[in-house]
Amino acid sequence: MPELPEVETVRRALALHLPGARLAGVELRIDRLRNQLRSEELATRCVGQTIRAVRRRAKYLLVDFADGGGMILHLGMTGSLRVDPAGAEPLPHDRICWPLADGRVWRFNDPRRFGTVEVFADLAAAEPLRFAALGPEPLGETFTADYLHGALQGRSASVKSLIMDQRVVVGVGNIYASESLFRAGILPTRQGGRVGRAACARLVAEIRAVLAEAIDCGGTTISDFRAPDGSEGRFTIRLEAYGREGKSCVRCGEGHPIRRRVVAGRSTFYCPRCQH
DNA sequence: TTCTTAACCTGGAGGC
DNA sequence: TGCCTCCAGGTTAAGA
Known part of the structure; x- marks a missing residue:
């Protein structure tokens, strides 16, 4: 189950593959995870964006776009993310696919659909509000x-x-x-x-x-x-x-x-x- | 305000 | 073999 170490493991792996990649499209294979997925909003704010960085806060993954926008993803209980090579077929329970401009495909797989995907026009502005209630990071200096x-x-x-x-x-x-x-x-x-x-x-x-x-x-x-x-x-x-x-x-x-x-x-x- | 419980969801295990 | 029930758990809302 994705707790902090699992989310950090995913972040480190994605950080090797996604920065610099451009999202060429978005394919929703389902209309909702834990939250309702708005296909038009996802397409408008994702397609054409270049990924600048992949960060973590608590159990959330943050994907920064070059224009200041970005996404906040939560893996829920069974969510996983992977970057497939060009031509790889989707797996059962692949819920969202982001084809990349270089032919690879970034995929969100989540059998139980407890995960969440949110997209923001200004991620830096959204973060303080979205995470206002969260306590300190356990590996940070303030957790004493x-x-x-x-x-x-x-x-x-x-x-x-x-x-x-x-x-x-x-x-x-x-x-x-x-x-x-x-x-x-x-x-x-x-x-x-x-x-x-x-x-x-x-x-x-x-x-x-x-x-x-x-x-x-x-x-x-x-x-x-x-x-x-x-x-x-x-x-x-x-x-x-x-x-x-x-x-x-x-x-x-x-x-x-x-x-x-x-x-x-x-x-x-x-x-x-x-x-x- | 704090705490507990239920709901969301699906695959797998176990019992019959 | 097939059907049914239970369990797993992160988050949130509802109720006590």
Whole structure:
């Protein structure tokens, strides 16, 4: 599932292929993803544009056009982007295709249609409004123990639901929330306001470490995620909690299985012995 | 204001 | 083999 490491992996791959490319057309193979797709608006604002850069903010990809316009894309749960060579046939669930002037085709594939694609005439002007509610980047300098401790103060919701709240910190989804809390030794169900300053320091350090490690591994592939070159994320084999229900805790050893329960509506994996 | 839950959506797994 | 049900989860809206 695309969380920050997966989106960053996609961004890095697209940044090798798209800057300098000119969009020669746009083909909508469906009228809506999570948001309604306006074919005329997409065609008017995309066709003829040269891509200047591909950036990331939170779990969003930003595509800058040379004229100041651009697009904001979200991969949702099953979205993927790839640049096909000239002549390559579309795959099932390819929802939007952008033929490039050099013959290649940039394609957005999304089986479950939870992704979004928005186009703006002035991307720099749209960004502050579009992202006004987002919290800090977890790998940035402003995501500190003091910041997180302050953000959790007085909150009765579970710490897991709070670190997955994009207003608190961006980019952390279900997989990396479970992993970070496991490594930090914090029970996912603990109320946010009951997480002390020292525990917040451990959690910040582990969120940063887990995300950085996952980026180095090209993300995590559970079932759907693929990088633009088709490769799977290699962080999957490093998961210590997520998806390991019933298996021995890597810290406690034999006889102490990882448990699963639903927290904030999502499957959550934890060790009741070493997380408090 | 804060928190929880449901809805969106489709493919795959498992049960019968 | 075919049908049915459940599950996965990022985001957002609705309701408590």
